[in-house]
Amino acid sequence: MRRSIATVSLSGSLADKLTAIGAAGFDGVEIFENDLVSSDMAPEDVRRRAADLGLAIELYQPFRDFEAVPPDRLAASLRRAEHKFAVMERLGATRLLVCSNVSPAAVDDDELAAEQLRLLAERAAEHGIRVAYEALAWGRHVNDVMHAWRIVRAADHPALGLCLDSFHILARDADPYPVETIPGEKIFFLQLADAPSLPMDVLYWSRHYRCFPGQGDLDVAGLVRHVLRTGYAGPLSLEVFNDIFRQAAAMRTARDAMRSLIALEERVGSPAAPAGSAVPPRPVVPSGFAFAELAVPEKAEVSGVLGALGFVRTGTHRGKPVELWEQGEARVLLNSGAPDGADGPVLNAIGLETPDPAASVKRAEALLSPVLPRLRDPDDAPLDAVAAPDGTELFFCRTARPDHLSWTADFSKNRRDAASAVSAAGAAGEITHIDHIALTQPWHHLDEASLFYRSVLGLRPHESLELPDPYGLLRSRAMSTEDGRVRMALNVAYVGAHDGGPDVGWQHVALASRDIAATARRIRAAGHEPLAVPGNYYDDLESRHDLGAERHRLLRELGLLYDRDEHGEFLHFYTVTTGRVFFEVVQRVGGYRGYGAVNAPVRLAAQHARPSRPG
Ligand SMILES: O=C(O)c1ccc(O)c(O)c1
Numbered sequence: 010m011r012r013s014i015a016t017v018s019l020s021g022s023l024a025d026k027l028t029a030i031g032a033a034g035f036d037g038v039e040i041f042e043n044d045l046v047s048s049d050m051a052p053e054d055v056r057r058r059a060a061d062l063g064l065a066i067e068l069y070q071p072f073r074d075f076e077a078v079p080p081d082r083l084a085a086s087l088r089r090a091e092h093k094f095a096v097m098e099r100l101g102a103t104r105l106l107v108c109s110n111v112s113p114a115a116v117d118d119d120e121l122a123a124e125q126l127r128l129l130a131e132r133a134a135e136h137g138i139r140v141a142y143e144a145l146a147w148g149r150h151v152n153d154v155m156h157a158w159r160i161v162r163a164a165d166h167p168a169l170g171l172c173l174d175s176f177h178i179l180a181r182d183a184d185p186y187p188v189e190t191i192p193g194e195k196i197f198f199l200q201l202a203d204a205p206s207l208p209m210d211v212l213y214w215s216r217h218y219r220c221f222p223g224q225g226d227l228d229v230a231g232l233v234r235h236v237l238r239t240g241y242a243g244p245l246s247l248e249v250f251n252d253i254f255r256q257a258a259a260m261r262t263a264r265d266a267m268r269s270l271i272a273l274e275e276r277v278g279s280p281a282a283p284a285g286s287a288v289p290p291r292p293v294v295p296s297g298f299a300f301a302e303l304a305v306p307e308k309a310e311v312s313g314v315l316g317a318l319g320f321v322r323t324g325t326h327r328g329k330p331v332e333l334w335e336q337g338e339a340r341v342l343l344n345s346g347a348p349d350g351a352d353g354p355v356l357n358a359i360g361l362e363t364p365d366p367a368a369s370v371k372r373a374e375a376l377l378s379p380v381l382p383r384l385r386d387p388d389d390a391p392l393d394a395v396a397a398p399d400g401t402e403l404f405f406c407r408t409a410r411p412d413h414l415s416w417t418a419d420f421s422k423n424r425r426d427a428a429s430a431v432s433a434a435g436a437a438g439e440i441t442h443i444d445h446i447a448l449t450q451p452w453h454h455l456d457e458a459s460l461f462y463r464s465v466l467g468l469r470p471h472e473s474l475e476l477p478d479p480y481g482l483l484r485s486r487a488m489s490t491e492d493g494r495v496r497m498a499l500n501v502a503y504v505g506a507h508d509g510g511p512d513v514g515w516q517h518v519a520l521a522s523r524d525i526a527a528t529a530r531r532i533r534a535a536g537h538e539p540l541a542v543p544g545n546y547y548d549d550l551e552s553r554h555d556l557g558a559e560r561h562r563l564l565r566e567l568g569l570l571y572d573r574d575e576h577g578e579f580l581h582f583y584t585v586t587t588g589r590v591f592f593e594v595v596q597r598v599g600g601y602r603g604y605g606a607v608n609a610p611v612r613l614a615a616q617h618a619r620p621s622r623p624g
């Protein structure tokens with residue numbers, strides 16, 4: 010099927026939008042009237058530009074408040090329509106979208122609506138134009154797709170059909186099944202948008218919070234399957250009204266839109282994809298974290314923190330200033346050769362264990378992710394890596410498996426440290442693996458990032474949270490594999506306006522400990538105070554949970570935070586931030602599934618009170 014997008018979905022001038030849509034590889038475009046009216050391009054220029062970019066003008070829209078008007082207003086509406094037809098002829102557009110009437114002047118009379126739409130279709134047909142009638146979810150009298158279909162059927166004109174819009178259908182929570190009973194040839198157009206579930210007025214929700222399929226909570230793929238069963242063979246066209254996309258760079262949004270459509274076609278299954286397009290390889294779900302790499306300044310204080318946590322430096326890269334620190338299956342690389350390390354630790358790469366690194370890269374590439382060069386240095390083991398939307402490098406690894414050259418081959422074992430590793434492991438070493446990694450996304454890239462992790466890596470999104478911070482509200486969305494072995498928390502950076510400004514980009518690596526009390530004692534014994542938790546927190550915790558006097562005393566004494574869900578309990582504490590990075594130590598007891606989000610406000614307040622130390 011053809012791939013199309015509405016100009017309203019992107020930022021910039023009409024010319025910029027067309028360029029971005031063409032560059033992203035779309036076949037067609039819906040021209041929004043507003044974009045044309047405010048453009049200095051004549052309709053003929055738009056037509057030529059679109060053709061040069063290989064874009065069909067699939068639709069012109071919207072034409073508002075036409076049907077079911079009192080008879081004395083009809084002449085004025087038809088005059089308006091004739092002007093639209095003239096513009097469309099100059100554009101070379103042959104489909105006009107007519108939204109259901111929202112005006113208080115509209116009459117609740119289906120017969121009248123059908124009669125007037127038939128008249129409009131007759132006039133349109135004289136210009137070779139077809140009219141696609143769309144039920145807006147907030148239409149005055151027509152707000153349901155099946156109601157719109159009854160009117161179109163009654164009007165009975167070959168130039169009159171329906172425009173289906175996934176948002177309007179799914180936002181109303183109606184069963185989409187009856188759509189299958191509409192004959193495919195009467196569905197003139199299909200628009201697709203997703204949205205996060207938000208309990209708000211539907212018009213406001215639609216105009217500000219739509220997003221690309223896969224970025225929200227609506228079952229867009231399910232709806233498309235129903236529509237395809239009718240025999241519909243027109244384009245799949247994205248139509249997204251979103252406050253953030255209106256500001257973001259059009260090229261990037263258009264590429265993200267294309268990624269969404271490719272992933273949607275995959276979910277829907279054939280025949281959704283365009284004829285002849287390659288089927289993307291299936292996602293290769295990662296099975297764990299191989300490492301977290303921090304870019305650090307030359308004398309990194311963070312190595313002291315790692316040592317205090319019980320990590321040991323076990324290796325050094327053969328060609329670069331990169332140290333390997335290990336404890337259990339948790340591995341941290343400290344790279345003092347990366348340019349962004351000068352201002353203190355920054356998390357710049359994540360290693361993910363995958364059953365097939367090359368297939369992981371193919372999947373990412375098919376979903377339009379930038380693939381990183383495979384060989385940076387002729388002596389290095391080949392890399393399978395891509396860039397995540399925030400620039401973090403993702404390496405696909407098979408650590409210490411006989412069937413694959415391991416990245417660890419680039420590290421020479423540090424003899425002295427390796428020896429002390431044994432004794433350190435013998436002494437305690439409660440940390441077993443990386444539990445999760447939290448990345449801060451630029452505020453206008455959260456939707457892109459969640460679609461990336463979902464479609465490329467097959468992670469499952471969890472609910473979005475809003476967490477109060479002393480200087481802003483932190484939005485956060487966790488994503489994880491089904492088995493929980495890879496968990497990521499995506500936080501949105503915000504720009505606070507208070508003196509000095511908050512840090513806008515904290516990142517953290519959460520380490521799983523099998524005995525968090527011992528790890529908390531260990532780090533103190535090594536002279537590192539974890540992030541201080543206020544006494545008020547413990548007073549409040551006692552009011553919320555009755556854990557027995559002894560446990561409450563221990564949590565307070567060790568500065569541990571606590572949470573529980575229906576599956577189990579969660580204990581955690583934080584190290585002081587160096588540069589942009591801090592560590593969290595966590596212990597999951599039972600099958601606890603969350604991330605201790607209830608405690609995030611206390612953590613954020615403590616971090617603001619105790620600013621980051623240089624690396
Ligand atoms: O918000 C609107 O008015 C509007 C206009 C045209 C559409 O296709 C639509 O889905 C919504």
Ligand SMILES: [Mg+2]
Pocket residue numbers: 143174200248
């Ligand atoms: Mg629409």
